Amino acid sequence: MKIWASANQKGGVGKTTTVVCLGGLLAEAGHPTLLVDLDPHGSLTGYLGRDPEGADGGAYALFQAAAQGRAEDAGASIVETGCTDLSLLPARTALATLDRQLGTREGMGLVIARALAGVASRFEFVLIDCPPMLGILMVNALAACERVLIPVQTEYLALHGLDRMMRTLEMVTRARPRPLPALIVPTLFDRRTRASPESLRRLRERYPEQAWRSVIPVDTRFREASQEGVPPSVAYPRARGVEAYRLLLEELLDGPIPDRAAVVPASTGTDPASIVSQSTRSAAREMERQKFGETVSAAGESSHGNGGCK
Numbered sequence: 001m002k003i004w005a006s007a008n009q010k011g012g013v014g015k016t017t018t019v020v021c022l023g024g025l026l027a028e029a030g031h032p033t034l035l036v037d038l039d040p041h042g043s044l045t046g047y048l049g050r051d052p053e054g055a056d057g058g059a060y061a062l063f064q065a066a067a068q069g070r071a072e073d074a075g076a077s078i079v080e081t082g083c084t085d086l087s088l089l090p091a092r093t094a095l096a097t098l099d100r101q102l103g104t105r106e107g108m109g110l111v112i113a114r115a116l117a118g119v120a121s122r123f124e125f126v127l128i129d130c131p132p133m134l135g136i137l138m139v140n141a142l143a144a145c146e147r148v149l150i151p152v153q154t155e156y157l158a159l160h161g162l163d164r165m166m167r168t169l170e171m172v173t174r175a176r177p178r179p180l181p182a183l184i185v186p187t188l189f190d191r192r193t194r195a196s197p198e199s200l201r202r203l204r205e206r207y208p209e210q211a212w213r214s215v216i217p218v219d220t221r222f223r224e225a226s227q228e229g230v231p232p233s234v235a236y237p238r239a240r241g242v243e244a245y246r247l248l249l250e251e252l253l254d255g256p257i258p259d260r261a262a263v264v265p266a267s268t269g270t271d272p273a274s275i276v277s278q279s280t281r282s283a284a285r286e287m288e289r290q291k292f293g294e295t296v297s298a299a300g301e302s303s304h305g306n307g308g309c310k
């Protein structure tokens with residue numbers, strides 16, 4: 001079972017779209033896929049027709065169980081989406097209260113990793129949609145995954161937010177026993193504007209090893225597909241944007257994408273420490289304390305059984 005997370009501390013950059021589009025394509029190719037919504041806003045959950053205000057269980061139930069010292073049964077929290085081979089572990093808006101409730105409790109950083117290890121025989125792929133802030137949910141996602149995709153909107157100021165995210169990943173990588181390859185996915189690329197090509201050039205200049213060689217173009221079909229509540233690949237299989245995600249998936253599965261961990265280059269004029277907030281630093285310390293080591297690699301090593309076929 002492969003676990004990928006879609007993360008960026010900035011909102012509106014295409015994190016959820018990346019998860020739902022890659023998920024749709026994986027399912028369509030016959031890979032049983034689980035989408036995990038760890039964003040309290042529940043956009044992915046809402047996209048797939050569930051109400052994050054009402055939904056019982058979901059990821060929130062896993063944290064509640066862990067807090068009470070009960071075994072976490074992810075299987076009971078997973079729902080079907082109506083698309084073959086595509087399941088969802090929904091979010092609840094109550095997830096927003098977790099940092100306050102449990103943020104300082106030990107052992108809360110591996111709740112998702114452990115829960116996913118319990119359903120490893122059901123799925124070939126897990127895609128985690130992260131919230132746009134560093135806290136217990138993002139820490140859980142980054143502890144559980146083996147690769148992180150960082151959608152970055154190609155616009156002015158994109159680099160500033162990206163440096164912050166890459167700095168977070170650098171710290172996470174230090175706390176993990178295994179490296180965490182990071183791939184920057186330039187999104188919402190509009191070549192008719194001045195901002196998109198210019199920011200893409202700067203992004204590649206600054207992160208030549210981590211930036212994907214291609215881009216996800218701006219495509220209004222994504223918004224239309226979200227209104228229909230099905231993955232873009234189902235609603236508009238030949239849309240330009242879907243084709244771009246198809247190429248990304250091909251390259252992720254067996255293409256030329258190198259496994260590069262996040263490294264923030266020495267920047268001119270910006271003190272790297274200054275782009276890391278206090279909360280980021282305390283979350284990183286928390287990660288170190290929790291010793292990701294043994295438990296995460298145990299989760300990563302579980303096999304997916306019979307090819308994940310139902």
Ligand code: ADP
Pocket residue numbers: 010011012013014015016017018043187188189216217218219220222223226241
């Ligand atoms: P995030 O999860 O990072 O907040 P979303 O995936 O929800 O971002 O995308 C934000 C908005 O932009 C949504 O309305 C989505 O439909 C739209 N969007 C995302 N990617 C594209 C794209 N490549 N082209 C056009 N619209 C997009």
Ligand code: MG
Pocket residue numbers: 015016017039043044129
């Ligand atoms: Mg989102």
